[in-house]
Amino acid sequence: MIKFGPSGNSESFYAEGYSHTEQAAAYVRGRGLDCFEYSFGRGVRMTLEKAEKIGEAFLKESVELSVHAPYFINFANPDDEMVAKSYGYVLDSGKMLKAMGGKRCVFHPAAQGKDTRETAVERTCDRLNVLRDYIYLNDMQDLMFCPETMGKLAQIGTVEEITRFCEIDPVFTPCVDFGHVNAREQGSLKTERDYRDLLEYMLGRLGYERMKHFHVHFSKIMYGARGEIKHLTFADDKYGPEFEPLASALADLKLEPYIVSESDGTQAEDAATMKECFQAVFRSRLNK
Numbered sequence: 001m002i003k004f005g006p007s008g009n010s011e012s013f014y015a016e017g018y019s020h021t022e023q024a025a026a027y028v029r030g031r032g033l034d035c036f037e038y039s040f041g042r043g044v045r046m047t048l049e050k051a052e053k054i055g056e057a058f059l060k061e062s063v064e065l066s067v068h069a070p071y072f073i074n075f076a077n078p079d080d081e082m083v084a085k086s087y088g089y090v091l092d093s094g095k096m097l098k099a100m101g102g103k104r105c106v107f108h109p110a111a112q113g114k115d116t117r118e119t120a121v122e123r124t125c126d127r128l129n130v131l132r133d134y135i136y137l138n139d140m141q142d143l144m145f146c147p148e149t150m151g152k153l154a155q156i157g158t159v160e161e162i163t164r165f166c167e168i169d170p171v172f173t174p175c176v177d178f179g180h181v182n183a184r185e186q187g188s189l190k191t192e193r194d195y196r197d198l199l200e201y202m203l204g205r206l207g208y209e210r211m212k213h214f215h216v217h218f219s220k221i222m223y224g225a226r227g228e229i230k231h232l233t234f235a236d237d238k239y240g241p242e243f244e245p246l247a248s249a250l251a252d253l254k255l256e257p258y259i260v261s262e263s264d265g266t267q268a269e270d271a272a273t274m275k276e277c278f279q280a281v282f283r284s285r286l287n288k
Contacts, residue, residue, distance in 0.1 A: 001034075001256060002250065002255075002256050002257060002258075002259060002275075002278060003034035003035040003064060003257075003258045003259065004033055004034055004035065004259050004260075004261070004271045004272070004274055004275040004278075005028055005033045005034055005035035005036045005037065005063070005064075005258070005259075005260055005261070005268075005271050006028065006033070006036060006037070006260065006261050006267030006268040006270075006271050007037040007039065007068070007217070007260050007261060007262045007267055008037070008038070008039055008267060009021075009024055009027075009267070009268075010265060010266055010267045010268040010269060011265040011266070012266075012268065012269065013027055013268070021038065021054050021057075022053060022054055022057035023057075024036055025057040025058040025060065025061040025063050026057075026061055027268070028061070028063050028268065029061040029062065029063050031268050031269075031271075031272050032272060032275065033063070033268065033271055033272060033275065034063060034064065034275075035063060035064045035065070035066065035258050035260065036058065036063055036064075036065055036066075037065075037066045037067065037068055037106070037260045038054070038065060038066070038067045038068070038100070039067070039068040040067060040068060040069055040070055040089075040092075040093050040096070041068060041070060041071045042070065042071070043070055043089075044069075044070065044089065044092040044093055044096060046096055048095075048096070048099050051096045051099035051100045052099050052100070054100050055099060055100035055101040055102070058100070058101070059101055064102065064103070064258075065097070065100050065101065065102035066097075066102055066103070066104035066105070066106065066215070066258060066260070067093050067096060067097045067100070067102060067104070067105050067106070068093075068105075068106045068107070069089050069090050069093035069105055069106065069107040069108075070089045070093070071108060072089070073086045073089050073090065073107050073108055073109070073110075074086055074108075074110050074111050074113075075109055075110045075123070075124045075127035075128060075131070076109075076110035076111060076112065076113060076115065076120040076121075076123045076124045076127075076156055077110075077111075077113070078113070078115070078123070083127055086127070087127075087130070087131055087134055089107075090105065090107055090131060090145065091134060091135075091138055091140070093105050093107070094135070094138070094140045094143055094145070095138075095140075097143060098140065098143065103142075103143055103144055104143070104144045104146055104173070104215055104258065105143060105144070105145050105146060106146045106148050106175045106215060106217075107145065107146070107147060107148065108147075108148055108150060108155070108157065109124055109128070109147045109148070109150075109156050109157055109161075109162070109165060110123075110124040110155070110156035110157070111154060111155050111156060112154050112155070112156060117156075120156055121156060121161055121164075124156055124161075124165070125164065125165065125168065128147070128165050128168050128172070129168055131145075132168060132169045132171055132172070135171050136171075140171075141171050143171070144171070144172075144173040144215070145171055145172055145173070146172070146173050146174065146175035146214075146215045147162050147165045147166065147172060147174065147175065148162070148175040148176075148177055148180070148217065149162050149174075149175065149176050149177050149180050149181050149184075150177070150180055150184070150228075151177065151179065151180030151181075151183040151184050151221060151223070151227050151228025152183075152184070152226060152227040152228050153184060153226050153227045154226070154227075155227075157180070158184070159176070159181060159198055159201065159202065160201075162174050162175075162176070163201070163202050163205045163206060166206055166210070167205065167206065170210065173210065173213075173214055173215060174202060174206070174211070174214050174215065175214070175215040175216070175217060176198070176202075176214060176215070176216055176217070177216075177217035177218070177262075178195075178216065178217070178218050178241055178246060179217065179218060179219040179220060179221040179228075179231070179241065179262070180217070180221065180227075180228060181198065182221065182223070182239075182240055182241040183221045183222075183223035183227050183228040183229075183239075184223075184227045184228065186223065187223070187239070187240060187241075189240065189241040189245075189246075190240070190241070190242075190245070191245055192245040192246075192248045192249050192252075194245070195245050195246045195248075195249040196249045196252070196253070199211070199249055199250075199253055199255065200253075202214075203253070211255060212254075212255055212256055213256055213257060213258070214255070214257045215257060215258050215260070216257045216258060216259040216260065217260050217262050218243060218246070218259055218260070218261060218262070218274065219231050219232065219233075219261060219262040219263045219264070219270070220232040220233065220234060220236045220239050220240055220241065220263070221239060222236075222238075222239050223239065230264070231262055231263060231264040232263070232264055233263045233264055233265065233266045233270060234263060234266065234269075234270045234273055235266075243273075243274050243277055244277055244281065247274070247277050247278040247281040247282075248281050250278070251278070251281050251282050251285050252285075259271070259274060261274065
């Protein structure tokens, strides 16, 4: 089964008087959702005890957890000392994820910087090979580390690049942010065929078992000539992408990812909308 949930807390979470992450478990379950992504975007500043309490609250509500590692990870950085910090950010996120009882750690792979694209990608590949070794050395190979497709042209993270990174080792599972892909490619995702082409490319390279439970971020995103500008809500009718064609492609290809909403302030509401949409698509397939 596909799982749907928000990245972080919606504005309505706070409007209803909630304030602690532990409370998000019942809030999410009360909306019929299945998963929740906790962000360490600005750094891993949590104790193991706190992580365990969060995990207990979500386990009680049968809501599964993923985490997002700090945003300032950059495996293409030519400075080895800075790259050492990036290894630490991913491993620290994995440590907290394990304490929470979760399985998925999303991370931004790299930025191009002043190097050529080829140099930056090759350097990122080399560092991800090292990261793989650290993952095994720290006994985290039971987790899924998910390099994410990125929305700005200056970032490393095209569909092809993320697929290549995931070919390094089974500990890497792709995080496809369809809003990022659409923004980077100036509105490329419009039809079910557009989504199928993307997914079939990744299936062809990684295989069905590696892709069946891949990770998804979804939101509408404003974009310009350099790609992503800002996240929007499903109320936007200009930028896209739309979810229904993706729902159809996922149903036809029998894929069962985690789908995490990153809408701007309406994450839980838009996650619920996606779940309802997918269920309608799935029912229509059964009735044919």
